[in-house]
Amino acid sequence: MDxxxxxxxxxxxxxxxxxxxxxPRPAQxxxxxxxxxxxxxxxxxxxxxxxxLAALWIGSTRAExxxxxxxxxxxxxxxxxxxxxLTGRLEGFDAVLVELNFQPxxxxxxxxHPGAILGYVLDGQMRTAINHEPDQIVPAGGTFxxxxxxxxxxxxxxxxxxxxxxxxxxxxxNGSRLTEPARAQSPPQxxxxxxxxxxxxxxxxxxxxxxxxDDDILLGVASGKVAKAYPAADLAQHGxxxxxFPDAPISVTWCGxxxxxxxxxxxxxxxxxxxxxxRMVAANEVQKDAETGxxxxxxxxxxxxxxxxxxxxxxxxxxxxxxxEWRKRYPHTLVLKPMPGYAERMADRSRxxxxxxxxxxxxxxxxxxxxxxxxxxxxTVAGLEVGRDSVAYPFSALRIARVVNDRVGGxxxxxxxxPSSDTTTAFDxxxxxxxxxxxxxxxxxxxxxxxxxxxxxNAYGLALxxxxxxxQLKQVMLVPQFWFAWSQFRPGTRVFTxx
Amino acid sequence: xxxxxxxxxxxxxxxxxxxxxWRMSGSAAAAEDITQDVFVGLLxxxxxxxxxxxxLRALLLGIARNLALKRWRxxxxxxxxDEEAMAAEPVDLGRGEVGDMVGRAVGALGPLQREVVIxxxxxxxxxxxxxxxxDADVGTVKSRLHRARENLRRMLAPLRSGQPxxx
Numbered sequence: 001m002d003x004x005x006x007x008x009x010x011x012x013x014x015x016x017x018x019x020x021x022x023x024p025r026p027a028q029x030x031x032x033x034x035x036x037x038x039x040x041x042x043x044x045x046x047x048x049x050x051x052x053l054a055a056l057w058i059g060s061t062r063a064e065x066x067x068x069x070x071x072x073x074x075x076x077x078x079x080x081x082x083x084x085x086l087t088g089r090l091e092g093f094d095a096v097l098v099e100l101n102f103q104p105x106x107x108x109x110x111x112x113h114p115g116a117i118l119g120y121v122l123d124g125q126m127r128t129a130i131n132h133e134p135d136q137i138v139p140a141g142g143t144f145x146x147x148x149x150x151x152x153x154x155x156x157x158x159x160x161x162x163x164x165x166x167x168x169x170x171x172x173x174n175g176s177r178l179t180e181p182a183r184a185q186s187p188p189q190x191x192x193x194x195x196x197x198x199x200x201x202x203x204x205x206x207x208x209x210x211x212x213x214d215d216d217i218l219l220g221v222a223s224g225k226v227a228k229a230y231p232a233a234d235l236a237q238h239g240x241x242x243x244x245f246p247d248a249p250i251s252v253t254w255c256g257x258x259x260x261x262x263x264x265x266x267x268x269x270x271x272x273x274x275x276x277x278x279r280m281v282a283a284n285e286v287q288k289d290a291e292t293g294x295x296x297x298x299x300x301x302x303x304x305x306x307x308x309x310x311x312x313x314x315x316x317x318x319x320x321x322x323x324x325e326w327r328k329r330y331p332h333t334l335v336l337k338p339m340p341g342y343a344e345r346m347a348d349r350s351r352x353x354x355x356x357x358x359x360x361x362x363x364x365x366x367x368x369x370x371x372x373x374x375x376x377x378x379x380t381v382a383g384l385e386v387g388r389d390s391v392a393y394p395f396s397a398l399r400i401a402r403v404v405n406d407r408v409g410g411x412x413x414x415x416x417x418x419p420s421s422d423t424t425t426a427f428d429x430x431x432x433x434x435x436x437x438x439x440x441x442x443x444x445x446x447x448x449x450x451x452x453x454x455x456x457x458n459a460y461g462l463a464l465x466x467x468x469x470x471x472q473l474k475q476v477m478l479v480p481q482f483w484f485a486w487s488q489f490r491p492g493t494r495v496f497t498x499x
Numbered sequence: 500x501x502x503x504x505x506x507x508x509x510x511x512x513x514x515x516x517x518x519x520x521w522r523m524s525g526s527a528a529a530a531e532d533i534t535q536d537v538f539v540g541l542l543x544x545x546x547x548x549x550x551x552x553x554x555l556r557a558l559l560l561g562i563a564r565n566l567a568l569k570r571w572r573x574x575x576x577x578x579x580x581d582e583e584a585m586a587a588e589p590v591d592l593g594r595g596e597v598g599d600m601v602g603r604a605v606g607a608l609g610p611l612q613r614e615v616v617i618x619x620x621x622x623x624x625x626x627x628x629x630x631x632x633x634d635a636d637v638g639t640v641k642s643r644l645h646r647a648r649e650n651l652r653r654m655l656a657p658l659r660s661g662q663p664x665x666x
Contacts, residue, residue, distance in 0.1 A: 001655065001659060005659070006648060006652055007620070009597065009601050010621075010651070012597045012598040012601050013522075013605065015517075015521050015522050015621070016518070016527070018513040018517035018530075018534055019531065022534060023535075087531070088532045089528060091528060269599075270521055270527050312595050313595070314595050
């Protein structure tokens with residue numbers, strides 16, 4: 001490539017101008033804004049101590065709560081001294097300082113807070129406990145801390161004759177309440193659950209994901225040290241989950257009618273988009289982004305109308321697999337937490353998704369654009385697209401072949417299918433400049449061998465043994481879905497048939 | 500510096516600083532933070548600007564560069580900022596618009612190469628201005644820029660017309 005062509009390409013990358021709302025911070029920002037403004041600039045305990053001291057000082061000079069010139073636009077709730085909207089990495093959250101007063105003998109019902117809480121006792125003695133652990137007595141001048149999500153089981157004055165007064169500092173989602181009842185009320189059985197996207201996902205540890213069965217299907221995303229599982233049965237209730245990984249914001253999407261789970265990068269031209277179900281087009285979900293109002297076809301990731309029409313979202317690496325297989329690979333994975341009352345309904349939904357993946361239901365759904373008779377409309381295929389070349393690998397054929405050495409878009413590609421979990425992965429089959437061909441090394445193809453160097457690889461493209469030990473093949477994204485959904489948007493697609 | 504002069508400087512240079520920070524960090528939130536910090540720095544220490552030593556724009560971009568690098572170091576504590584180990588890894592350009600792919604390729608460069616590319620190709624600074632901003636001599640800047648362009652040539656090769664891209 002010559003200099004001219006390189007310069008031409010470089011010019012294609014446009015950067016946005018500064019957003020119109022951007023203002024230099026005031027020359028002398030208020031002390032609180034300076035302490036909590038987006039980036040925590042001083043160690044939290046120091047910031048906290050300063051906040052507390054300031055509160056004490058101001059409290060001693062005036063009886064009214066501190067006025068807050070710049071709040072998040074949400075009214076301060078009862079007991080709040082100040083609430084500030086944070087910017088930067090903590091955008092979407094408020095820093096809140098709250099005053100707590102308990103008369104002797106008054107007990108607080110069990111509750112949780114939507115963020116971690118750090119408290120400082122001003123007068124009296126506080127009795128506090130989390131998660132039914134033994135009570136702690138915190139005297140005046142002492143601090144207490146509750147991690148996010150902890151169940152606050154005791155919170156009262158420790159002295160029967162004396163009230164207790166404290167201040168507490170929390171970081172909570174914009175405008176949210178500071179306490180939640182211990183048990184969220186489950187909607188009664190039979191009440192339809194809202195079909196809404198999740199923009200502030202919460203997660204539980206693998207050990208707490210008791211709502212999942214070993215063979216439940218999920219989308220797994222791992223990047224750096226973070227691994228997260230998004231169960232299909234949960235995604236099928238929301239359509240889209242906005243989340244953030246160290247390298248990019250993502251949108252985890254699901255269309256139940258197409259059996260399509262796709263993870264996209266959610267940033268387009270420097271903006272992070274948040275998606276929400278809008279309508280069905282061609283029996284596939286179309287989701288609208290809240291930022292520009294553009295509508296995106298889920299199966300192709302392309303904006304079909306609105307200001308971003310014609311733009312395509314980039315696939316973010318993910319794998320569709322089972323809970324047992326994902327947990328084996330990432331024992332410390334986090335799992336998307338179902339919304340209150342939904343966990344108990346997931347099993348039913350999960351059964352349907354598993355059944356539909358195993359045996360294709362009859363016929364195409366209403367609204368499908370075209371029915372390509374080469375396969376049953378709702379046979380699950382793994383769709384792979386390289387350049388303008390696209391191939392559908394039916395799960396029924398992959399379960400037999402397990403390892404497929406193919407050429408797609410002129411590139412050697414290997415597809416590995418582990419029948420026990422229906423996990424399909426695909427890789428550029430070149431390592432160290434050499435094209436490799438692979439064969440299964442065991443029944444489940446969890447281990448494969450290349451014929452050229454006899455190196456042994458796992459199903460995720462990593463050489464575990466042999467001359468290429470340590471080499472990682474480049475992942476190529478394929479998307480499992482029903483055949484009608486794949487073929488209607490790619491009429492010229494090739495269908496893989498085992499020899 | 501009077502308030503009016505400061506406001507004028509802010510209006511005139513905020514976009515360049517923001518664009519640079521956005522390209523360096525790949526994040527709108529980080530770019531906002533860096534831009535604000537650059538101008539707060541100017542407000543607190545207007546004396547650092549000496550017209551005899553270069554333009555205000557170059558000075559502000561230099562401050563933005565230091566802040567961006569500081570962030571990078573914080574986020575990549577274990578990665579050495581080593582000049583020689585910087586043949587960029589092959590990068591998956593993904594798919595989408597050419598501009599986005601170019602952005603990913605530039606983002607895949609090490610920070611020392613990335614900053615000279617951005618300052619030279621996108622902000623139009625001279626080699627001498629870049630050298631001052633990145634605290635290196637002109638020869639070093641030249642060789643970093645050369646290596647960066649070689650890396651980009653390699654990474655962007657699939658974008659030559661007619662080349663397929665991998666999804």
